[in-house]
Amino acid sequence: MTVNVTDAQHVHEGNTMTNIVVFGGTGYAGSAITHEALSRGLTVTAVARDTSKLEPAEGLTLAQGDAFDADFVSEVTKGADVVVVSLHAAQADGSELKDKFQHFVDAAAAAGARLGIVGGAGSMRVSEDGPRLFDTDGFPDAFKGEAKSHAQILDALRASDTQVDWFYVSPAAAFGSYNPGERRGTYRASDEVLLADAEGNSDISGADYAIAFVDEIVTPAHHQTRFGVAY
Template sequence: MKRICVLGGTGYAGGAIAREAAGRGHEVVVFSRKPPAELPPGAKSVTGSALVRADIARAASGADVIVVALAPTGDLETSFVAVNADIADVARILGARLGVVGGAGSLLTEPGGTKVYETEEFPARFKAFAQASDDVLHELRASDPELDWFVLSPPTGFGHYAPGTATGRFRLGGDVMLKGNDGRAEISGADYAQAFVDEIERPAHRRARFTVAY
């Protein structure tokens, strides 16, 4: 059993990861601005601001893994990259592994190809979000070698608008967006969370980004 602190554990991805981890018997701490209306059985709630390093350190104290499931919106819109760097430093100091919910836009369209968010088809309203997530990935790749991290980027068809169902069947890839035979790039929240917690339990991507899709 691991102690897992989920920053942004009341959001779509963070909530799914918290439920999956708690369901597997891990000790889960959900960090959010306000107490959640509902917690996974056995999980604990810690409130605070991701902008306050002391709040993050308090929530993550004793954690084996710190999960970052934050989005560059609201008060994080202009500070997202800096906040992620602060969280990474807290993880390094605590000796915790860092697991980050990555963005789909930073994936490549093909080996050595264009990033998804740089294509004409990528919605303009999401480009700033994708750029911020890409910047976080860049910073992690250049981070202190002592920091043990992984980033799991979902495909573009991932979000509260398409929750899907748990199938337990999916494929893992590297930096290139995975698509099914029908050309769709999708993963349900539950299956994404399964892949994420699988990596926590059986590390296979150290200091690396990977992806998951059907």
């Protein structure tokens, strides 16, 4: 299934009561989600080890701390409506997100919040019956560890009996700070199949990925499932 979304369909009003907590709020995707959410009147707590990269803004609270510390995660998510996890699967110190991810599930459950995950594209299928992207010959070896670790998080969520209303958003294949693109105000959404344009390019800008992510926060349409977004 593929859905086309244009700027006219984005919801911008009536969302002032929604409080989201973004772990990785200074990163590429996390900062884009933070800015998009603030632009729609949501309140945001941006969490990072170093919050100095973010400028003060109306509706924005900065929380500096370790996202892998269960007590910190529990404390900073109190009162949240949505908990967003936008973190690398493998951290610089060698720790892995998948080993600590239950902290976020538990915190969302305690807060009665939804849980949104910035996922990877590697686990998307290249066609309905095709292999996952990271199993194709052209997938760079340097990215396989990160991609497969993110896939393990998705698999664990699917296999769990959690009552938390989670959603996992996979971007296009060429998504990241190396390919920032520009805001178009449009995107397509799919389920398990990687989207590409007529030339075979699978792209989405940081700004438009954030639009898709915040659209899901404002008007929930995906529950305990993954969806992908691209042009």
